[in-house]
Amino acid sequence: MYGTSIVPMFHHALPALLVCLALSACGPLPGRPPDAPFRTEVPPPNPRGLDVAIFALGLVETGYRFGGKNPESGLDCSGMVSYVFDQAAGLKLTGSAAEIARKGRPVEASRLRPGDLVFFNTRNQSLSHVGIYIGDNRFVHAPSTNGKVRADRLNQGWFASRFETARSYFD
Template sequence: MRFLPLVLSVLFASVAHAAPVAAPEETSQPLINIPGLQQVQDVGRAVGTQATELVSAAMGFLGVPYRRGGTSAETGFDCSGLVKTVYQDSLGLVLPRVAAQQAASTKKVARNDLQPGDLVFFNTMRRAFSHVGIYIGDGKFVHAPRSGAGVRIESLSGAYWKKRFNGARRVLALDDEPTPLVMRVSDPAIR
C-alpha cells in the first residue's frame, strides 16, 4: 500500500486531462467513473493539505473488502474502521472505534458546508449514526458499505443515502485541538 501516493498522483493527472463525463443517474451501484475527482483535488488544495491527505488516504483503500469489525487493508474494513484508519494513518488522529462515538466526538457541520475530510453519517440499521463515510467533495463520499462489497465511492444524492442521511461532522478545523475523545498519536495516553 506504500506505493499508493504514486498511483494516486498518476490517477489525478490522468483525470485532469480527461474529457468531462456526465454524472450517472441516481443508483445504489458504486460510482465507477469519478468525473469530479479533479474538483475534489482542487477543493482539497483550497481547504488545506490535511483534507488532501485524508481524501488521498481514503481513495487508496478503494476495493478493500468489507469485514465487520475490520480495521486494516489486509483483513478488510467496516465503515468506522475505515474512518479510524484513514484519520490515524494520514493525520495521526485517533478517533473512537464506533460510528456513533465518532459522531459524538466531532463537531456538527451543515450539509451545505461540507468540506473534503468531513464525516457523513447515515441511519442504515434503524438507529442514528449507524454508518459513516468520509466526504471527498463534489457530493461524493468514500465508505465500506456492507458484507460482499469493497470500499467504494457513492453519491450523497443517491436515493438510498439521501433518505438515510443523519448529518455531517468535522473532526477538526484546520487549527483546532482534538476533543477529549479524539487524540493525536503523539499523545502520552496512546503509548
C-alpha cells in the same frame, strides 16, 4: 503496503479533487431544496482533509469485514475511518460510528469539505454508518452490501434518504 506511502502516490489526483470540490457546490445536498440559492462562501479545503480524502480513495475495492480495522483483513465503516485518519492525518478516531460522531464538530451539509465525515441511519439506528466526504457530493465508505469499500453520492440512491449529519475534525 497500505501505510502513509500511499498518500504521495495520489497527489497527482489533487488537481482533479480540487476541481471536484469546486464543482460540488453545483448539486443539491440532502436536506436542501433543489431550488434554494447556493452558498458562495464555502471554506477552502484543509490540506489534512485532502490527504484523508485521497487516502480513502486509495482503499476503494478493499474487502469488507464486520469489525475490520485494516485493509489486509478487511474494513467496516468505522474501522476504515479510524485507519484512514490515523494513516493520512495522524488522528486517532476510534469506536463505533456514533462514538466517532460525538468527537467531531458539526458541519452543515452545504459546507462539507474533503475529509469531513458523513453519518447515516442505516439500521433504524441513529449514526449507524459513517463515510469520508471526498468532494462533488461523493463519499467513500465500507458498506456491508457488495462486500467492498466504494464511493457513492450523498444526493442519490439508498444513502441519500438516510443521511443524518456531518462532522469535521480539522480547523
